[in-house]
Amino acid sequence: MPVKIFNSLTKKKEDLITREPGKVSMYVCGPTTYNYIHLGNARPLVVFDTIRRYLKYRGYQVTYIQNFTDIDDKIINRAREEGETPQKIAEKYIRAYFEDADALHVLRADVHPKVTEHIDEIISMVQGIIDKGLAYEVNGNVYFDVRKFSGYGRLSGRELDDMKAGARVDVDEGKHDPLDFALWKAAKPGEPSWTSPWGNGRPGWHIECSAMSLKYLGPGFDIHGGGADLIFPHHENEIAQTEAYTGQPFVRYWLHNGFITVNEEKMSKSLGNFFLVRDILAKFSPDVVRFYLLSTHYRNPLDFDDEKLHVAEKSLERIRTSFRLAESTLTASEKSSNQGQAEHIEEFTQKINQIKNAFIEAMDDDFNTSLALAAVFDFCREINGFINDSNFIPGKNVVPVLRNILGIFEEFHSVLGMVKPHQDEGTREQGMEEQLMEIIIGIRQEARKKKDWATADAIRDQLKQIGILLEDTPHGVRWKKIDGLHE
């Protein structure tokens, strides 16, 4: 069964047929680095990271490119405000970007190209488009002539004449059509600029992604992703200029994620209703944020408030509880000298394999993470029932089935990136913590043996007050932190 993908260009779900069998080439629009990223920016990061992980899981060799727009008006303005050079501003926020993206366990792209390092490619592409007669120069600016490109408007589903009626675009003197867009912008005094055949200037708004995706992936690459707000004009223009230049189809599949909303309104910098990733990560763990972002299908809008992250936290905790149960039971079984036993191992194995297939089917269907998570929850319920069964005894005989469980968890984790707890830093501190907990639990167990419930409950209550939860189980005492901040 092939992976199905909703293609924004055809507005249909299509079978994924890649340019080269077994390989996927992917380009995702990255940030303009003039600010810290907010949650709305984080959605495509996590969504396309998950898509990339899944395609890899499905056996594709994935090449993943994500750019940085490190020169543009906003960066220049920001530099003025902060009394810095545009270059320093871009560097600062690229560093900040990686801090946030790494925290969210977004895998790094194979290449993170920067606009300022690809000026030569951009200039030759602009020249190429001029040579083909689809762009023209006016006073050091080069504009793309949208009237001369027949497919213009196909991606965004609009006609040139419809747009003209309500157009709010600046009518630059010299443009053939108000919708003509800049491939190259003449430098204003004091702005960073590069030498070009049209005088000093810098790249226009959209040409960078065309030039860089072409350089690293070539014409007709597989997947181009980004937020739905990039469909017009950014991606529409990318298609026009690239296809004008190469004379070949630009991209096979266009993917666009829906918006994060706040009170049902789009989260955006211009509305000022945005929440920075780093501020959210001060209150919630990265895995909770990932879970939240993947709990809705990527094309649907997703509303944000703290309460929704709290719900995500609780939901994720259910998965974690099962994972820990399986993990600790495996450890106990491997150490145990008991034979161990479990009922209906075959049926159980069959069942969890079915669930794994349901997970794959869900992801195959246009990366339906919401449905895939339902499979993960089903998986957890099966495991809990299997291990907590009164006839279950840890020991050698159950090691293979437990390894099987952990293996499937590992597979889910490789795709979703938040099923397993990530290793905390500061392992030495953790080791100390564990030893302390062993001592405390030992003392409490002594009290319980003597039926000194008052002492036992006091220890449990006081630990709870500092955020440590004790659970008495037939196979011993478990403890976990409940502050929810860090796994």
Add this chain to the structure above:
RNA sequence: GGCGCCAUAGCCAAGUGGUAAGGCAGAGGACUGCAAAUCCUUUAUUCUCCAGUUCAAAUCUGGAUGGCGCCUCCA
């Protein structure tokens, strides 16, 4: 003005022609010294409304209402 998307339980959210997944919250039960965790049962005769197509509709068609987005930088 043009183009497009969405509407499913208290909340979140899958489901695109065959009789409503999953999570959170709630209720009852089992287990437990008591808890916690877990398991079992339970919570939408019904998918915004109206009309139509069909043996069959949350799913298709037409219309209405409400919400949102793009058309300017935005993920």
